[in-house]
Amino acid sequence: MDKKIIMKILANDGISESGVTLLESAGFNVSTDKIDQDNLIDAINDQKIEVILVRSATKVRKDIIDSCPNLKIIGRGGVGMDNIDVDYAKEKGIQVINTPAASSQSVAELVMAQLFNISRSVYDSNRKMPSSTNGDFKTLKKKYAKGVELRGKTIGIIGFGRIGQNTARYALGCGMKVIASDPFIDKVNIDIEINNQPLIVNIPTITFDEVLANADFISLHVPMPSDGKALIGEDEFNKMKDGIRIVNAARGGVIDEDALIKALNNGKVAAAALDVFVGEPSPRTDLINHDKISITPHIGAATIEAQNRIGTELADKIISFYKK
Ligand SMILES: NC(=O)c1ccc[n+]([C@@H]2O[C@H](COP(=O)([O-])OP(=O)(O)OC[C@H]3O[C@@H](n4cnc5c(N)ncnc54)[C@H](O)[C@@H]3O)[C@@H](O)[C@H]2O)c1
Numbered sequence: 001m002d003k004k005i006i007m008k009i010l011a012n013d014g015i016s017e018s019g020v021t022l023l024e025s026a027g028f029n030v031s032t033d034k035i036d037q038d039n040l041i042d043a044i045n046d047q048k049i050e051v052i053l054v055r056s057a058t059k060v061r062k063d064i065i066d067s068c069p070n071l072k073i074i075g076r077g078g079v080g081m082d083n084i085d086v087d088y089a090k091e092k093g094i095q096v097i098n099t100p101a102a103s104s105q106s107v108a109e110l111v112m113a114q115l116f117n118i119s120r121s122v123y124d125s126n127r128k129m130p131s132s133t134n135g136d137f138k139t140l141k142k143k144y145a146k147g148v149e150l151r152g153k154t155i156g157i158i159g160f161g162r163i164g165q166n167t168a169r170y171a172l173g174c175g176m177k178v179i180a181s182d183p184f185i186d187k188v189n190i191d192i193e194i195n196n197q198p199l200i201v202n203i204p205t206i207t208f209d210e211v212l213a214n215a216d217f218i219s220l221h222v223p224m225p226s227d228g229k230a231l232i233g234e235d236e237f238n239k240m241k242d243g244i245r246i247v248n249a250a251r252g253g254v255i256d257e258d259a260l261i262k263a264l265n266n267g268k269v270a271a272a273a274l275d276v277f278v279g280e281p282s283p284r285t286d287l288i289n290h291d292k293i294s295i296t297p298h299i300g301a302a303t304i305e306a307q308n309r310i311g312t313e314l315a316d317k318i319i320s321f322y323k324k
Contacts, residue, residue: 006027006028006029007027007028007029007050007051007322008028008029008030008031008047008048008049008050008051009023009028009029009030009031009049009050009051009052009053009318010031010035010043010044010047010049010051010052010053011030011031011032011053012032012034012035012040012052012053012054012057012058013034013053013054013055013056013057013058013077014032014055015030015032015053015077015310015311015314016307016308016310016311016312017311018308018311018312018315019308019310019311019312019314019315020032020311022311022312022315022316022319023315023318023319026315026319026322028051028318031047037058037059040052040058040064041063041064041067041068044064044068044070044071045067045068045070048070049068049070049071050070050071050072050073051071051072051073051074051075051318052064052071052073052074052075053075053076053077053314054074054075054076054077054083054084055076055077055078056078056080056083056280056298057083057281058083059083059084060074060083060084060085060089061084061085062085062088065085065088065089065092065094066092071094072094072095072321073094073095073096073097073318073321074089074094074095074096074097075096075097075098075314075317075318076096076097076098076099077098077099077102077307077310077311077314078098078099078102078103078301078310079098079099079100079103079162080223080224080251081096081098082224082251084096095321097314097317097318099309099310099313099314100162101162102301102306102309102310102313103300103301103303103306103309103310104162104163104165104166105166105305105306106300106301106302106303106305106306107163107166107167107249107300107301108163108166108167108169108170109170109303110249110275110296110299110300111163111167111170111219111247111249111273112167112170112171112174114247114249114273114275114294114296115150115155115171115217115219115245115247115273116150117273117294118245118247118270118271118272118273118294119147119148119149119150119217119245119271120144120147120148121143121144121147121271122294123273123293123294123295124144124291124292124294125140125144127291128140148216148245150171150174150175150176150217151174151175151176152175152176152177153176153177153216153217154176154177154178154179154214154215154216154217155167155168155171155176155177155178155179155215155216155217155218155219156179156180156181156211156212156214156215156217156218156219157171157178157179157180157181157211157218157219157221158180158181158182158208158211158218158219158220158221158222158231159181159182159220159221159222159223159250160180160181160182160185160188160203160205160221161182161185161221163221163249163250164180164182164219164221165188165190167219167221168180168188168190168201168203169190169191169192172190172192172201173192173194176217178190178201178203179203179206179210179211179214179215180203180205180206180211181205181206181207181208181210181211182205185205186204186205187202187203187204187205188202188203188205189201189202189203190202190203209239212236212239212240213239213240213241214241215240215241215244216241216243216244216245217244217245217246217247218240218244218245218246218247219246219247219248219249220232220246220247220248220249220250220254220255221249221250222250222254223250223251224250224251224253224254225254228253230253230254230255230256230259231254231255232246232254232255232256232259232260233255233256233259234256234259234262234263237259237260237262237263237268237269238268240268240269242267242268243267243268243269243270244268244269244270245269245270245271245272245273246260246269246271246272246273247272247273247274248272248273248274248275248276249273249275249276249300250276251276252274252276252277252278252279252280252283253278254276255272255274257277257278257284257287260272260287260293261286261287261290264290264292264293269292270292271292271293271294272292272293272294273293273294273295273296274287274293274294274295274296275295275296275297275298275299275300276298276300277298280298281297283295
């Protein structure tokens with residue numbers, strides 16, 4: 001890149017300091033001032049922005065691509081590109097980059113946190129304890145008396161890609177049996193290092209229905225199906241064991257939210273944990289107030305480590321693009 005030209009990058013949903021530092025030392029000017037979706041086109045054109053970086057909040061659709069002819073790179077910090085018209089951007093000669101592997105470990109750790117959480121109703125206890133009187137304390141103690149252990153239980157992982165495999169690694173470490181389904185993967189060797197001793201666990205995938213029927217816990221790690229239909233609905237809940245516990249840190253629409261509430265209310269599902277919702281950032285209130293659902297606001301990748309990896313990976317890709 002010509003050092004005299006200061007190229008402006010808009011990181012509209014933020015970027016780590018490490019990413020900013022790398023970009024600035026390569027001569028770029030990075031703005032993290034959030035611009036409303038409605039004002040984005042004007043801002044990109046007025047400020048002569050060639051690179052826009054987003055996470056999941058900002059949408060880069062056809063309207064922006066058509067109206068901002070100077071745009072050269074659209075970068076997504078993370079995996080899912082459902083907020084970007086990727087094919088259309090590529091048709092128009094715009095480079096679309098993302099950081100698919102940078103957050104896998106962090107998402108898997110959130111899933112593990114939620115597995116421990118929903119096996120002991122930690123979330124509901126946290127909600128109710130502050131307002132407890134002595135009487136309530138005993139009632140709550142009784143209410144949460146039927147926790148379950150993870151060790152020895154079977155976790156069914158649906159979608160055995162990057163995050164699914166990272167989750168398997170942690171679940172194996174907790175003494176869980178791991179089963180998995182993925183139409184594009186036959187088997188996976190999960191490598192675990194314990195106290196410098198390597199251990200390889202081979203996990204062949206089985207069918208979706210076999211996972212539904214045999215799991216005590218289910219964790220979803222698939223992309224949103226292209227037909228927009230939920231992968232888990234009433235029929236799928238009916239195929240699961242009674243008292244199943246389920247975690248969704250993939251995409252909101254992967255579980256049919258009506259069917260989930262019904263299955264929680266009739267006892268089929270003992271508890272659920274959701275990091276993702278239909279209609280983000282305004283999830284439905286009956287879902288987020290349900291006492292059998294533990295909720296987090298789409299924070300799977302929200303660790304310092306993952307954000308640093310995302311920021312530096314994006315920066316490296318932008319710098320090498322302009323070096324060509
Ligand atoms: N909560 C968060 O903050 C967060 C962060 C990163 C990623 N995600 C989401 O996690 C999901 C998985 O990400 P990843 O990086 O592991 O993706 P990946 O591409 O590595 O793995 C996804 C796997 O799902 C499989 N798959 C597709 N359809 C399936 C089906 N019907 N049944 C079973 N398997 C199926 C694919 O073959 C693939 O192996 C994505 O939806 C992504 O958007 C969420």
